[in-house]
Amino acid sequence: MGEPILKAADVPTGLPANKQEAVVKSELDVDGVTWNVTCVSMGNPHCVTFGLLVDELNLAEIGPKFEHHVMFPARTNTEFVQVCSPSHLKMRVWERGAGATLACGTGACATVVAAVLEGRAGRKCTVDLPGGPLEIEWREENNHIYMTGPAEVVFYGSVAL
Numbered sequence: 001m002g003e004p005i006l007k008a009a010d011v012p013t014g015l016p017a018n019k020q021e022a023v024v025k026s027e028l029d030v031d032g033v034t035w036n037v038t039c040v041s042m043g044n045p046h047c048v049t050f051g052l053l054v055d056e057l058n059l060a061e062i063g064p065k066f067e068h069h070v071m072f073p074a075r076t077n078t079e080f081v082q083v084c085s086p087s088h089l090k091m092r093v094w095e096r097g098a099g100a101t102l103a104c105g106t107g108a109c110a111t112v113v114a115a116v117l118e119g120r121a122g123r124k125c126t127v128d129l130p131g132g133p134l135e136i137e138w139r140e141e142n143n144h145i146y147m148t149g150p151a152e153v154v155f156y157g158s159v160a161l
């Protein structure tokens, strides 16, 4: 999946960098509620927030408020993450331009990077998404992220042209 981009201006986010050039566990005000977020680009912008029971989240209500927040000039994908253990994360995603989806590979990678930066998890995690689990590893020796998961037929279709 390549290397994460952490420099705030390149994510991009207007939140000020607080860990070298990165935005890690920073306060973001969303309609009067303060969230702690870590911002990661995987070539596309991600905002990751931890500490929730993700099943209880009203994603359709809160997701668009992150996506269109003034601190994300290119809008953002947002991952809402529950830490089950230091090697097991559970995540729901609101995708920029798409809304709630069953899975997001770049989002799972951004989630592990954010979890490592926040000291919540190790570099190798299982990330549970609504569509199933992915194995993500952010390797220290080369800074690259590796994603492993099954490839399965979901449906067949045909289109008359």
Ligand SMILES: N[C@H](CCC[C@H](N)C(=O)O)C(=O)O
Residues within 6 Å of the ligand: 044, 045, 076, 077, 095, 096, 097, 098, 103, 104, 105, 106, 107
């Ligand atoms: N679905 C893709 C990411 C699409 C993200 C898109 N919503 C964006 O705004 O860049 C994935 O699995 O990584």
